[in-house]
Amino acid sequence: MKRHPLVGSAIAAATIIFASAPALAATKFDFWYGLSGDLSDRIQDMCKDFNASQADYEIVCTSQTDYDTNLQNTIAAFRANKQPTITQIFDAGTLDLMLSDAYIPVEQLMKDNGYTIDWSNYFSGVGSYYSTSKGELLSMPFNSSTAMIYFNTDALKKIGFDGLPQTWSQVEDVARKELAAGYECPMGFDPAGAWQWFEQFSAIHNQPIATKGNGYGGLDAEMAASKGLFVQQLTWIKKMYDEKLFVIKNKDTGQVDQDAFAAGTCQMFSGSIAGHGSVTAKAIPDLHWDVAMLPMLDGYTRTNSLVGGASLWTLKGKSAEEYKGAAAFFNFLATPKQTQWWSTVTGYIPVTNSGFEAMKAAGFYDAAPYKGREKAIASLTASTPTENSRGIRLGHYPQIRAEMVKTIQNVLFNNVPVEQALADFDAKGNEILRRFQATYKDAVLP
Structure with a gap:
């Protein structure tokens, strides 16, 4: 059969059009986070790796500088309908998100998009912090940590202390001897560290921060x-x-304080296990150091410490394709390879039992740069969580934490009596809690 010239031309033209048409563009979606410096660089590496691992989605990762700023920017963006698909919310902002009705539970997100994840594999202390009372995980555990104490072991040897201090009375003894030995900064201290000095101290000593089981029992x-x-x-x-x-x-x-320790200026400091990687990277040559669980008061039995860090929340108001991208990203984060990489380059703990066991079996914690990080797991699992050590469910807690920072500063710098300062703190904290309660007066904790 003879083909008509016009038909042939049309087919040829169509072939050219289809051949030159670009591939479908990847679906872009935003991820906002509250980390900066070296940790921000690692998140950027993670995002590049995810984008390179597949061609369907492109995650755009943007630092909001710090946790508080990210929380406030996320709230403002949601109200303006300009929210990211994923946002990183730190431990203190958990209840604010839980009661906001602004998110899609991560278990639902993954199920709706065809992914199967063994949620029971997550460490109970990590999973329960971001779960409802019925056990439904609402956000994706991400950068999890707990508070530790770091020691210059050469300084300990110089003053004749064997091992690592286990109690605060031993820390005091060490500090006095180090000062006498010529160390001008025995312990580097940052009053802004209310998380470790107040919250974690209370948890490991089984002390309440607030009534009603630290807020789990009601607003x-x-x-x-x-x-x-x-x-x-x-x-x-x-x-x-x-x-x-x-x-x-x-x-x-x-x-x-962390940098002063890495520089050899201070011989001790207390901070997150997540700082382990930064100390390793920044330590001056021949600095010998180790890390331990937070010391105890004499005569007290240790209970588990609190999980710190943050989780990833999926916000409402985005497209189905963006949610597919978010689910793919979460699935990427849950792979053993990614879990180990993240823990290796940061110091944050692996958040799953299988991830931890695999890293331990591979000898990860025997290697010099990572030795000691397993102690964070020991701290988080030191006991069955009590109502004082399972977590904190207090509204507007970032504001309350900021009030504790002011309280510590008033005691140190303004000589306000401790009893008065803490009574004032409780009063201010209660004002904040009552405002939150009034905002959500008919709400029931999930």
Whole structure:
């Protein structure tokens, strides 16, 4: 059969059009996070790896500088209908998101998009922090940590201390001897570290931060800092500061406590296990150091420490394709390879039992740069969680934490009596809680 010239031309033209048409563009979706510096760089590496691993989605990852700023920017963006698909919310902002009705539960997201994840594989202390009372996980565990204490082991040997201090009385003894031995900064101290100095201290000593099981029992919880052991501990911190055994190291002094330790300026500091990678990277040559669980008061039995860090929340108001991308990204994060990479380059703990066991079996924690990080797991699993150590469910908790920072500063710098300062803190904290309760007065905790 002879083909008509016009038909042949049309077919040829169509062939050219289809041949030159670009491939379908990848679906873009946004991920906002609250980390900066080296940790921000690692997240950017993660995002590049995800984008390179497939061609359907492109994640755009943007630092909002810090946790508080990201929380506030996320809220403002949601109200303006300009929210990202995924946002990283730190531990203190968990209840604010839980009651916001602004998110899609991660279990639902993954199921709706055809992914099967063994949620029971996540460490119970991690999963329960971001779950409902019925056990439904609402957000994806991401960068999980807990508070530790770091020691310059050469300084310990110089003063004749064998091993690592296990109690605060031993820390005091070490600090006094180090000062006498010529170390000008025995302990680098940042008053902004309310997370480790107040919250984690309370958890491992089984002390309430607030009534109603730290808020798990209802929105009518009240602050209880002035009624527990933290009165004694803050009194001790003030004494250590006055005697120059604790030396302020923060942005205002030009060198934060972690960097002062890595530089050999300070011989101890308390911070997140997530700082382990940064200390390793920044440590001066021949700095010998180790990390341990937070010390205890004499005579007390340790309970588990609190999980810190943040989780990833999927926000409402986005397209089905963007949610497919978010689910693919979460599935990427859950792979053993990615879990190990993230823990290796940051210091954050693996959030699953299988991930931890695989890394342990492979000898990860025997290698010099990573040795000691397993102690964070031991701290988080030191006991069955109690109502004082399972977590914190207090509304507007970032504001309450900021009030504790002011409280510590008032005691150290303005000589406000500890009992008065903590009573004032409880009163201010209760004002914040009542405002939150009024906002969600008919809400029932999930």
